[in-house]
Amino acid sequence: MNEEYLWDKSGDPDPEIQELEEILGALRYQPKRLDLPDDIQQTRRRRNVPLLAIAATLIMAILAGLFWLSHRQNQRQTLTEVPPVPVAPVTTIPEVKTSIQVAKAVNPTRQQEIVATNRLRRTVSKTAAPSKEAVLAKEQLMTALRLASEKLNLAQRKTQSPSLNQIRNQHKIG
């Protein structure tokens, strides 16, 4: 095979390639006129697309920021405007009662503020204080646990110490 003829038709013609060219030449492109319709138009390039995308992103970011700020403000307001919680029996927490009384006596203008903070604390302490039933249940559980641990200790001691029978038998033999 003549490499150069196959590459750029230079050099001695390769008879086999020439034959193929002749046969396949029948399928060659026949020049035809391109009919461009009159109404066909080139679609315009959208040069401003990246700018629009940037602008849209910025607007979205600003809106998100504003939304977050307003949401945060609302949260603060709800925290400050906590509805008054029914006060627990004062006898259970005597310290709180006295502090309120002291605050009332010392500065009547700060009274509201102090009461608000104390209410908040009271609600916390109220929810944390266990009921009588819970205390009883806890005590029962603790005694059960103590009993169980004592039994376990006893069993452990029994297994670890040598049996009395064995010793006795040894003495008998000896």
Add this chain to the structure above:
Amino acid sequence: MFELEATAEMLLMSQAKASTDTQHQETRIEVVLVKAVLSGDRDSFGRLYDLFAPMVHGILLARVPRSEVDDLVQDIFLHAFKKLHTLRDFGAFGPWIAMIARNRAMDFHRRAKETVEVTEDLRSTDSSGSRAKEILELIRGLPEAYRETLVLRLVEGMTGPEIAERTGLTPASVRVNLHRGMKQLREKLG
């Protein structure tokens, strides 16, 4: 083995540099024509069509039935005219339209799968039993890289440097494809 092939390709590339002057001239013509079309000169697109239609025809002939090729060539150039503004490198019009032609051929086969009966009808009208069509079928059975290059060389009568310049492939790879494709075709022809 791979090193030897790489060295051979390098050698081929250096040999092909001789034909770069004519290629640059053609590339410049291409750039001028694309610019003219973009500024509203429709006739310049006709000249681009005359320059590149044989290549598009060859690319399609290697992939789709012959009866479909002419219509597809027209379609591809109409599409190219509409989308010419998307071409960033004006000197790469050839590789760009070659890629459009390959994609269009793939689309044709995707659609043909959905309508099998129609495709078979087309094949029956296409295969008239002539020797040229037989050989073309043999070429179509070769790997894709070889079949396109061989059709452009043997059917469209383009030289290796022309194929490289129009399709955007390197001269070395065109040379390798021609050589290996021809070898495989000879084996098939017996």
